[in-house]
Amino acid sequence: MDWAQEPTSLRTRAYVDGYNLYYGCLKGTAHKWLDPVRLIENILSSVLVADDEGRPCKPVLLPCSLKFFTAQILESAARDLDSVACQRHYHNALRKTHADRLQLIEGYYAQQPARARLLDLHQPTKWPRLCEEVTIWSLEEKQSDVNLALHILRDALLGEVDHVVVVTNDTDIAPALQMVRELTKVRVGVVTPIKLQGHPNTDLVKHAHWVKRRIPPDELIAAQLPRVVFGGRKPTIKPLSWFDRPDILKAVIDICLPVFKGEHGKVWKWLTTPNHEYFNGRQPIDVCSDEAGFEAFKAYVAQWEGRCRVT
Numbered sequence: 001m002d003w004a005q006e007p008t009s010l011r012t013r014a015y016v017d018g019y020n021l022y023y024g025c026l027k028g029t030a031h032k033w034l035d036p037v038r039l040i041e042n043i044l045s046s047v048l049v050a051d052d053e054g055r056p057c058k059p060v061l062l063p064c065s066l067k068f069f070t071a072q073i074l075e076s077a078a079r080d081l082d083s084v085a086c087q088r089h090y091h092n093a094l095r096k097t098h099a100d101r102l103q104l105i106e107g108y109y110a111q112q113p114a115r116a117r118l119l120d121l122h123q124p125t126k127w128p129r130l131c132e133e134v135t136i137w138s139l140e141e142k143q144s145d146v147n148l149a150l151h152i153l154r155d156a157l158l159g160e161v162d163h164v165v166v167v168t169n170d171t172d173i174a175p176a177l178q179m180v181r182e183l184t185k186v187r188v189g190v191v192t193p194i195k196l197q198g199h200p201n202t203d204l205v206k207h208a209h210w211v212k213r214r215i216p217p218d219e220l221i222a223a224q225l226p227r228v229v230f231g232g233r234k235p236t237i238k239p240l241s242w243f244d245r246p247d248i249l250k251a252v253i254d255i256c257l258p259v260f261k262g263e264h265g266k267v268w269k270w271l272t273t274p275n276h277e278y279f280n281g282r283q284p285i286d287v288c289s290d291e292a293g294f295e296a297f298k299a300y301v302a303q304w305e306g307r308c309r310v311t
Contacts, residue, residue: 010162012065012163013164015067025194036068054206059128061086065101069106073087107146107147112138145173157183170204171204191215224311255298279300
């Protein structure tokens, strides 16, 4: 047997649980403008996939590389006023960037009154049946988990894939992965989108041929969409609220606009160009991500304005 032969190519497709990805490692960060196809490409370049005899295999993403399962946010339940618009911009950016490479598959949110037991903070161990019952708003994402499981099974059973990469930490997907392992020879990879203090779900791990146990911030940073995504009648722009410290960034833009005669394009070009003279080669937008950076920026502006007065 020739063990030095070229690795076997595996037709690969990724399946991303958008809800789990967001709440697992994107919520509260400046990394929400994520390019999931690029993220998967980067992950696959560093993981080892082997056949049953331990020989290395080469994952090759299919033309339809990734299926992204999500649901439109309900305005009535959104935490922020711009949440619905931000999600719409993000989905538009994904469609423009990847066209046929990425498929968005949408479920929906169900919002309705429901009865629930109130946790007794003075007696946290009190049984739920002994606690006060109250009426709450119940918000549930519907169909996404089912859609994800069905698409994995469909693609595997129809022989469309040799290798599935599932991005979730939701135990509801475990039965689908178990069936893939039992009924096909498809390789299963699991990427769990959790923060450093979290742990991969053991029910998912036991059905996987390989597991990536978390997605660190540097990998999220390396897989961001461009701020401006072109295509269609007008470009799609990353929402200001999705940047790190949007309050500081807005103040920076307000300071810059008069300098650049109100032209936002020139402001953003300056903010995203490395400044070797004053910021040690860093982009001003990266410098202005905290209070200290904002103070350094204002010092730079004061120095610049001083030079202008002298000349």
